[in-house]
Amino acid sequence: MPAPEAPEAPAHDPLGRERAHLTASRAALRAMREDVEALDIRDVTANWVNAAVLESQINERIKALADLAHTPLFFGRLDYLQTTQEGQRFYIGRRHVHDGEGDPMVIDWRAPVSQPFYRASRKIPMDVRLRRRFGYTGGDLTAYEDEHLTDPTEADRTSRLLQAEIERPRVGPMRDIVATIQPEQDEIVRSGLSGTVCVQGGPGTGKTAVGLHRVAYLLYAHRERLARTGTLVIGPNRSFLHYIEQVLPALGELEVKQATVADLVAHVEVRGADEPAAALVKGDARMAEVLRRAVRSHVTMPTEPVMVVRGSRRWRIPAYELEEIVRELLDRDIRYGAARDALPQRIAHAVLVRMEQAGEAPDDRVQDSVARNAAVKAAVKAIWPPVDPAKLVLRLLSDPDFLAEHADGVLSADEQKAVFWTRPPRSVRSARWSAADAVLVDEANDLVERTPSLGHVVLDEAQDLSPMQYRAVGRRCTTGSATVLGDLAQGTTPWATADWSEALAHLGKPDAVVEELTAGFRVPREVIAYASRLLPHVSPGLTEVRSVRESPGSLEIRPSEGDGDVVAACLSALRHEGSIGLIAADDRAPALAAALTGAGVRFLAPGEETTPDARLTLVPASLAKGLEYDYVVLDDPAAVVAAEPDERTGLRRLYVALTRAVSGLTVLHSSPLPWQLG
Numbered sequence: 067m068p069a070p071e072a073p074e075a076p077a078h079d080p081l082g083r084e085r086a087h088l089t090a091s092r093a094a095l096r097a098m099r100e101d102v103e104a105l106d107i108r109d110v111t112a113n114w115v116n117a118a119v120l121e122s123q124i125n126e127r128i129k130a131l132a133d134l135a136h137t138p139l140f141f142g143r144l145d146y147l148q149t150t151q152e153g154q155r156f157y158i159g160r161r162h163v164h165d166g167e168g169d170p171m172v173i174d175w176r177a178p179v180s181q182p183f184y185r186a187s188r189k190i191p192m193d194v195r196l197r198r199r200f201g202y203t204g205g206d207l208t209a210y211e212d213e214h215l216t217d218p219t220e221a222d223r224t225s226r227l228l229q230a231e232i233e234r235p236r237v238g239p240m241r242d243i244v245a246t247i248q249p250e251q252d253e254i255v256r257s258g259l260s261g262t263v264c265v266q267g268g269p270g271t272g273k274t275a276v277g278l279h280r281v282a283y284l285l286y287a288h289r290e291r292l293a294r295t296g297t298l299v300i301g302p303n304r305s306f307l308h309y310i311e312q313v314l315p316a317l318g319e320l321e322v323k324q325a326t327v328a329d330l331v332a333h334v335e336v337r338g339a340d341e342p343a344a345a346l347v348k349g350d351a352r353m354a355e356v357l358r359r360a361v362r363s364h365v366t367m368p369t370e371p372v373m374v375v376r377g378s379r380r381w382r383i384p385a386y387e388l389e390e391i392v393r394e395l396l397d398r399d400i401r402y403g404a405a406r407d408a409l410p411q412r413i414a415h416a417v418l419v420r421m422e423q424a425g426e427a428p429d430d431r432v433q434d435s436v437a438r439n440a441a442v443k444a445a446v447k448a449i450w451p452p453v454d455p456a457k458l459v460l461r462l463l464s465d466p467d468f469l470a471e472h473a474d475g476v477l478s479a480d481e482q483k484a485v486f487w488t489r490p491p492r493s494v495r496s497a498r499w500s501a502a503d504a505v506l507v508d509e510a511n512d513l514v515e516r517t518p519s520l521g522h523v524v525l526d527e528a529q530d531l532s533p534m535q536y537r538a539v540g541r542r543c544t545t546g547s548a549t550v551l552g553d554l555a556q557g558t559t560p561w562a563t564a565d566w567s568e569a570l571a572h573l574g575k576p577d578a579v580v581e582e583l584t585a586g587f588r589v590p591r592e593v594i595a596y597a598s599r600l601l602p603h604v605s606p607g608l609t610e611v612r613s614v615r616e617s618p619g620s621l622e623i624r625p626s627e628g629d630g631d632v633v634a635a636c637l638s639a640l641r642h643e644g645s646i647g648l649i650a651a652d653d654r655a656p657a658l659a660a661a662l663t664g665a666g667v668r669f670l671a672p673g674e675e676t677t678p679d680a681r682l683t684l685v686p687a688s689l690a691k692g693l694e695y696d697y698v699v700l701d702d703p704a705a706v707v708a709a710e711p712d713e714r715t716g717l718r719r720l721y722v723a724l725t726r727a728v729s730g731l732t733v734l735h736s737s738p739l740p741w742q743l744g
């Protein structure tokens with residue numbers, strides 16, 4: 067129900083007035099788009115390259131000005147106590163809209179004047195008299211809700227519109243939360259570009275949502291800088307990236323790249339898998355030192371002088387002087403490839419010094435030509451040969467003496483044995499590289515040639531990265547910053563993060579701030595309480611998620627007689643609206659797929675988009691992380707636990723599976739439930 071109207075609004079039909087503003091804003095947006103469409107760039111530039119760039123910018127702008135039927139143009143209003151520079155009343159929306167005179171009709175949610183919409187409270191009203199939230203049905207403005215922040219007689223109440231948004235049944239890909247970002251989330255979203263933020267938060271606390279909105283915010287606040295340096299969102303797998311890919315475009319940001327860690331390090335084709343013991347060693351940060359030594363071992367101290375013949379004169383640089391040059395380059399610890407590129411010039415410089423001493427006056431061109439001299443080239447090749455990163459890693463993993471030489475004092479004999487290939491491949495192409503090997507190649511690659519850094523990187527589900535993977539991500543934001551999102555209790559890799567400060571050190575951001583989110587927006591109270599029984603066994607000391615959902619949700623736990631019962635549970639879940647996820651241990655998925663097909667029930671795979679007509683997804687437990695479904699049917703928890711190499715990882719996988727549901731969870735167990743759930 068609308069609250070009493072603001073005094074300056076007409077007493078009659080305040081909703082009609084807001085609708086009129088919506089209609090006018092839509093028209094203004096249309097006019098803005100038409101203005102851009104009508105731009106004739108022929109008069110602006112005759113240069114076709116400039117014209118092409120301009121045209122693509124215009125097309126982007128037209129796309130960004132699209133009026134999306136189901137995303138309301140504004141969702142809030144702020145009436146300030148004092149008149150600010152821009153005015154007194156602001157409608158807050160996803161993008162800026164102005165009228166023909168250039169006066170704002172809708173203000174971007176990221177603008178400084180919008181901030182009180184998210185942060186103002188009765189305690190600190192931030193100069194705001196009225197905060198109004200709008201409710202929409204389809205594209206129609208149908209309700210509003212007011213808070214008079216400076217009125218001492220008005221009582222605090224929870225926003226019904228916010229509750230409705232949180233309780234909304236889910237279907238389709240992830241949506242933005244721009245209308246309902248909470249104060250503690252907003253603090254993270256608006257934290258500065260220069261600092262790295264790490265967010266620890268239990269399931270459904272909005273980490274992914276916050277990370278994506280932070281990117282959108284940073285792009286607004288630092289548009290030019292980030293357009294130059296680039297931004298990247300890193301997620302655990304393709305289906306997850308597919309699930310989140312529409313959030314940023316809905317916020318008007320079309321330029322952000324998305325990748326998995328595997329995409330970043332795709333120097334070799336990954337076709338193999340490691341035993342856990344090998345994976346642990348390969349993911350250990352000590353491997354970086356082994357690789358560093360192995361790369362640098364290619365440098366051979368010169369024993370012969372270099373003799374450069376120019377015309378009738380010969381210039382001789384003795385071995386000891388060459389050695390000095392090489393040592394100096396090694397001490398500077400620049401990239402192997404950069405040092406290799408610098409070496410010919412250093413040798414040429416030594417020749418030039420001799421020429422000058424002999425009374426010649428050589429210039430830069432002479433130095434360049436000496437650097438290209440065959441004798442210098444031959445010396446450089448012998449002293450500082452090129453290193454192929456993949457070949458280097460191949461040799462380390464297949465030549466025990468080479469590995470022992472560089473891992474001496476770094477890896478134990480057993481650790482060396484663990485990573486060693488028992489059947490060494492013949493070539494880089496034929497090797498069955500594992501995901502961890504690809505990261506080693508990436509590290510070696512960076513030792514040879516610096517990896518370009520981006521302006522900002524969001525790393526989601528970070529708890530699953532190995533130290534070597536953190537390093538791989540870290541070198542992609544050495545000159546930028548990062549948002550690191552994760553939950554220690556959901557780590558399911560052999561190297562899962564146990565401690566954020568250690569992880570942040572591997573990332574190269576030891577000074578990052580660690581924030582904690584504890585309010586849960588996804589999982590109903592009863593369900594999160596059930597899942598949290600596992601917390602002391604998987605991550606003692608972590609804070610339990612406090613569900614902010616009002617509806618208690620449904621939780622049903624019952625034995626199952628066979629796959630028929632699972633199919634029946636899915637059919638009954640399908641009677642509710644929203645998406646349904648059937649989560650099962652990976653090795654149970656084929657049997658359940660057959661049972662569903664046999665019963666004529668259509669289902670999707672993770673990554674395929676749920677629609678009102680296809681709402682059931684069969685989710686192997688290993689792909690459930692980060693996803694959510696309105697109703698979840700969880701098949702045999704004990705099998706989910708048993709599928710992992712150790713019990714703690716199994717229980718963590720189960721914790722993930724138990725925390726995907728928005729409205730209800732049905733647990734069907736054909737074997738006894740793990741006692742930790744008891």
Ligand SMILES: Nc1ncnc2c1ncn2[C@@H]1O[C@H](COP(=O)(O)OP(=O)(O)OP(=O)(O)O)[C@@H](O)[C@H]1O
Nearest residue numbers: 243246247248269270271272273274275587588692
């Ligand atoms: N402020 C908010 N208002 C409305 N919905 C929200 C808010 N914050 C988060 N949500 C919703 O809660 C759900 C969970 O959010 P999200 O997936 O970002 O959580 P998460 O912490 O990344 O979870 P997980 O640890 O399981 O990956 C999403 O549907 C998201 O839209």
